[in-house]
Amino acid sequence: MKSLKSATISAARALLKPLPIILTVVLFLSLISALPKDIYTKWVGNDPLSTLIAAVLGSVSAGNAMTSYILGGGLAKNGAGIAAITAFIIAWVTVGMVQMPAEATLLGKRFAIYRNVVSFLFAIVIGLLFGIFFG
Amino acid sequence: MSGGKRQEGKGLKQLLTSLFLGEEPDYRPYYIFGVTLLLYIGVVAFFPAYGQLALSKLVFILKALVWPFVFIFVLMWLIDxxxxxxxxxxxxxxxxxxxxxxxxxxxxxxxxxxxxxxxxxxxxxxxxxxxxxxxxxxxxxxxxxxxxxxxxxxxxxxxxxxxxxxxxxxxxxxxxxxxxxxxxxxxxxxxxx
Structure with missing residues (x-):
């Protein structure tokens, strides 16, 4: 067990460090939320292409998962397709393009490439499944 | 200021820096936020009707995020x-x-x-x-x-x-x-x- 102080500092840091990025996302979301809702249903749907693009965007994004939830959740509330949003959220946390060099150095190049490719494909599969059940 | 107080102030500054910027200070997220905020102010100033609606959405989103953030802190603390x-x-x-x-x-x-x-x-x-x-x-x-x-x-x-x-x-x-x-x-x- 950690000390009370160390656990408090660690939890506070995990929440405060991503704060500027979260606030940036919230600013964008409020602008997006003020637009007519049919824009999202038109552009971000439950189709495979939207899901693929969302998974690519999630894969190249980095940072706290909280940001992806707020961004994805905000877009979903405005009518974006659940398949694309799910693929985006999952790819954000399971595919790490930014961390790949570190992963390849410490755990092996082959492992890092295969793991990220499989995670990317799984994000699309889960996204499409969720599009069927929750779309 | 006495030496002890100065030391205390330095410690607090160090703690706040580590909390908001991490172990290795990174200011880039703050620059991004600053630029976005300026753009936001520009949108509100040039498109007042749309800006008003966006501002009301902003307040709604921020208010709604308070409780989830409190829960997140407690759960993170417990796991840590x-x-x-x-x-x-x-x-x-x-x-x-x-x-x-x-x-x-x-x-x-x-x-x-x-x-x-x-x-x-x-x-x-x-x-x-x-x-x-x-x-x-x-x-x-x-x-x-x-x-x-x-x-x-x-x-x-x-x-x-x-x-x-x-x-x-x-x-x-x-x-x-x-x-x-x-x-x-x-x-x-x-x-x-």
Missing amino acids: FFVEPRQLAQAFKVMHGWKLWLLSILGGIISTGPIYMWYPLLARLRDEAGLRMGYIAAFLYARAVKIPLFPLLIFYFGWAYSLALTAALVVFAFLEGVVIEWLVPETAEESTS
């Missing part, structure tokens, strides 16, 4: 307080079979901090305890389940979606482990060469 990476490493050394799959997935779920922080520990477990790559992949995939962020997930997507997503991530963590075990079956030396 009770989970030690060393204890996890010890458990990995003594388990095998389905128990090891379970531990890999549970370990991934309760592990905190950035993913790259875990690479050295996992590499050590692979080299010293012969932990296979499939288990490491399952551990890394299961990190997608974020227990402290569950209140936020429920807030945006509801209970049914949140529980289904968690269940799917657990199942796919196991599947990823199996697939990686098949694709990268070797452990230590071969995989880094």
Whole structure:
């Protein structure tokens, strides 16, 4: 067990460090939320292409998962397709393009490439499944 | 100011810097936020009707995020307080079979901090305890389940979606482990060469 102080500092840091990025996302979301809702249903749907693009965007994004939830959740509330949003959220946390060099150095190049490719494909599969059940 | 007070002030500054900027200060997120804020002010100034609507949405989003953030802090604190990476490493050394799959997935779920922080520990477990790559992949995939962020997930997507997503991530963590075990079956030396 950690000390009370160390656990408090660690939890506070995990929440405060991503704060500027979260606030940036919230600013964008409020602008997006003020637009007519049919824009999202038109552009971000439950189709495979939207899901693929969302998974690519999630894969190249980095940072706290909280940001992806707020961004994805905000877009979903405005009518974006659940398949694309799910693929985006999952790819954000399971595919790490930014961390790949570190992963390849410490755990092996082959492992890092295969793991990220499989995670990317799984994000699309889960996204499409969720599009069927929750779309 | 006395020497003691100056020292105290320096300590507080150091703590606040570490809380808001991390161990290695990174100002880029603040620059991005600053630029976005300026653009936002511009939009509100030039398109007052749209800006008013956006501002009301901003207040609504910020208010709605307060409680999920409190829950997230409490859950993060609990996990940070009770989970030690060393204890996890010890458990990995003594388990095998389905128990090891379970531990890999549970370990991934309760592990905190950035993913790259875990690479050295996992590499050590692979080299010293012969932990296979499939288990490491399952551990890394299961990190997608974020227990402290569950209140936020429920807030945006509801209970049914949140529980289904968690269940799917657990199942796919196991599947990823199996697939990686098949694709990268070797452990230590071969995989880094």
